[in-house]
Amino acid sequence: MPIANPILPGSHPDPALIRVGDTYYLVNSTFEWWPPLNLHRSTDLRHWEPLASPITSAAQLDLRGDPSGFGVWAPDLSYAHGRFWLVYSDVASVKASFTDCRNYLMTAERIEGPWSEPIALNGVGFDARMFHDDDGRSYLVQQTCDFREYKPPFAGITLTEFDVDAMRLKPRTARIIWKGSGHGAVEGPHLYHIGDWYYLFAAEGGTGYDHRESVACSRSLDAASFEPMPGNPLLTSADDPELPLQKQGHASLVDTPDGAWYIAHLCARPWRSAADAADGDGMRGWSTLGRETALQRVVWDDDGWPHVVGGRHGLRVVPSPDEAAAVPDAPAEPVAAGTVVAAGFADDARLPVGWKTLRVPLGDAARFEPGRLTLRGQDSPCSVFDVSLVARPWTAVANEASVHVDFAPWSFQQMAGLIQYYGGALWSAIVVTWNEDVGARVVEVVRNDDNVTASFLRGRAPRVPDGCDSVWLRTTVDIDRYRYAYSFDGVDWKDVGVAFDARMLTDEYAEHAGRGFFTGAFVGVFATDMTGYGAEARFADFTYEDLGDRDE
Missing domain, CATH: 2.115.10.20 (Glycosyl hydrolase domain; family 43)
Structure with missing residues (x-):
């Protein structure tokens, strides 16, 4: 074969x-x-x-x-x-x-x-x-x-x-x-x-x-x-x-x-x-x-x-080692659409195989339990020092990832959620955070494009209902665009109404921006807390699916 x-x-x-x-x-x-x-x-x-x-x-x-x-x-x-x-x-x-x-x-x-x-x-x-x-x-x-x-x-x-x-x-x-x-x-x-x-x-x-x-x-x-x-x-x-x-x-x-x-x-x-x-x-x-x-x-x-x-x-x-002669070139067999490549978190205290953190082990900033990951908020994803972020690389140009998070922020300087990450200067995320103008937890979408940060939902950011412990978050990539969605019950999903340009998560874009351009895109979860109190976010039921390559 x-x-x-x-x-x-x-x-x-x-x-x-x-x-x-x-x-x-x-x-x-x-x-x-x-x-x-x-x-x-x-x-x-x-x-x-x-x-x-x-x-x-x-x-x-x-x-x-x-x-x-x-x-x-x-x-x-x-x-x-x-x-x-x-x-x-x-x-x-x-x-x-x-x-x-x-x-x-x-x-x-x-x-x-x-x-x-x-x-x-x-x-x-x-x-x-x-x-x-x-x-x-x-x-x-x-x-x-x-x-x-x-x-x-x-x-x-x-x-x-x-x-x-x-x-x-x-x-x-x-x-x-x-x-x-x-x-x-x-x-x-x-x-x-x-x-x-x-x-x-x-x-x-x-x-x-x-x-x-x-x-x-x-x-x-x-x-x-x-x-x-x-x-x-x-x-x-x-x-x-x-x-x-x-x-x-x-x-x-x-x-x-x-x-x-x-x-x-x-x-x-x-x-x-x-x-x-x-x-x-x-x-x-x-x-x-x-x-x-x-x-x-x-x-x-x-x-x-x-x-x-x-x-x-x-x-x-x-040709494989057991084939004596070359075979003609042919389209590679793509990953079947809908194949679950990664699901859940580890059932012990170790980082799951294929998952990565940034620069050092997370130590006591991460706690693994059966199917659950708890992150203590540290620096923002822009930092080159202590970032509570766990991610895995994309393996197909169309893919989908989802997770649900329990997080109780009380400051706008606390956020946790699902992130699309190329590097510290190139990332976007859908997060649960605090909006002091409305006095409530909200769902927000944040992007850092070549160190220019933008919040997309602002005054229309949906409030997390009182008594809702978990917020479900999802990101779907369709080759050149990707989107975010959220749910308060895991059933009724709402798109945030913004399509993001996937070129921002590429080697070519990073090189043009003068950034490190070697890694490709990663998707994962993170928690940030700049108040110094180390608010914890609990993530569960993470799934990642390859939805197919462009040559299918």
């Missing part, structure tokens, strides 16, 4: 794929979201089981202060010397010409742990990985940042020798082994020793619509020794705006036990409205789902170069 792309829908960018024995492991970027590191495993490359993050406490990684779109970039897994090696970058800021990041290393004998405490490596650049050579030596390979204004900011791919006994980098062993093929922004390196050659896979062109994956090779690891593959790139969609998978690049290579080869790579599935098509401005679309993980089959030519089966544009449907 062939494999449909993407294999991990929703926010799963920068995939790093390895195989240990008969099991594949894959890890993705998570940026400011907690727990960090989306980790999965599979035995067939089709079905992926989520695993717990190796990072479990803010003492190991505290992302408070990191702006939206920053934080954990491009983690990497490898296996050598009888253990897993996990490297990740915490990118704290990019200001002026400086990129302030720190790379960390953790190890474990089993993927489930226990994992070692993080070891700080360096801040040379992000997208750092371990490379373990056949002779037992290990290296750190990474993108290189250059803050000098008269030099290219992406200086090339740096290789540094690593002492596996002392567990530290060897001083004065760093060298740049490749500066890219001329498309700029060379990053996301993965290094492999296959036969007599070292192969370097690297992304170029930036992670937008000019993204691509290039390959270079060398017989040594000397400085500037790598030569580009003739006919680069290996994979791209830069030259075809009509491809269903856009922004393709940032790939990692793996072989199967039977000798087949694959790459995992990031992609996006943007949508275009009729108005976009009429504008004719070359806009490729809007990526509410962010960047996702896809898979392509790879074959090797007689000269020892890799090629993607189906051509460098990739395929929506790829």
Whole structure:
């Protein structure tokens, strides 16, 4: 049975794929979201089981202060010397010409742990990985940042020798082994020793619509020794705006036990409205789902170069490891409309799998009970510090989420509800709050669009009836628009009468606004209390449904 792309829908960018024995492991970027590191495993490359993050406490990684779109970039897994090696970058800021990041290393004998405490490596650049050579030596390979204004900011791919006994980098062993093929922004390196050659896979062109994956090779690891593959790139969609998978690049290579080869790579599935098509401005679309993980089959030519089966544009449907030949491209099988992807909250004290908080664990600001989540109000969703927000990524461009909330605010500075969130500067929410002009709880809709905040219902905000403990809230997304509704009994729903532009929740809009533009849209619940009294909101019966993708 062939494999449909993407294999991990929703926010799963920068995939790093390895195989240990008969099991594949894959890890993705998570940026400011907690727990960090989306980790999965599979035995067939089709079905992926989520695993717990190796990072479990803010003492190991505290992302408070990191702006939206920053934080954990491009983690990497490898296996050598009888253990897993996990490297990740915490990118704290990019200001002026400086990129302030720190790379960390953790190890474990089993993927489930226990994992070692993080070891700080360096801040040379992000997208750092371990490379373990056949002779037992290990290296750190990474993108290189250059803050000098008269030099290219992406200086090339740096290789540094690593002492596996002392567990530290060897001083004065760093060298740049490749500066890219001329498309700029060379990053996301993965290094492999296959036969007599070292192969370097690297992304170029930036992670937008000019993204691509290039390959270079060398017989040594000397400085500037790598030569580009003739006919680069290996994979791209830069030259075809009509491809269903856009922004393709940032790939990692793996072989199967039977000798087949694959790459995992990031992609996006943007949508275009009729108005976009009429504008004719070359806009490729809007990526509410962010960047996702896809898979392509790879074959090797007689000269020892890799090629993607189906051509460098990739395929929506790829042959699985048990298929000997390529299959023709065909529409991927979409999630069936009405499929419940997430329902309820955890039945214990843990955050449900697939759900995220912002920057740190919520600690005593969250309390999980069977089917219920209680949040103590903290900062607003704009904050980069302590926000009581729990959310999950969209996995289809049409979807619906609902929840009911028990909340008793007594100040306009207290609100709790259902939120559509891209980042601290780009979100909207339907909330229960207090309106002192009417002396009652009300339902309000608030939007923060590039740090311009607006309340939409104001004087016509519906009052919550006396004696009504729970208010039901709902948000429905229909590709380019989404709406909010409320109910005081869970049966009779009323639309708020405002349609919101879903473009605000996309990578492209965030990039245009100068914000972090890597995550895609999330939907969830939150509670804010600026009075300092920590009012609690109790949420229950959360449901999320995928209503289908645009190619159905």
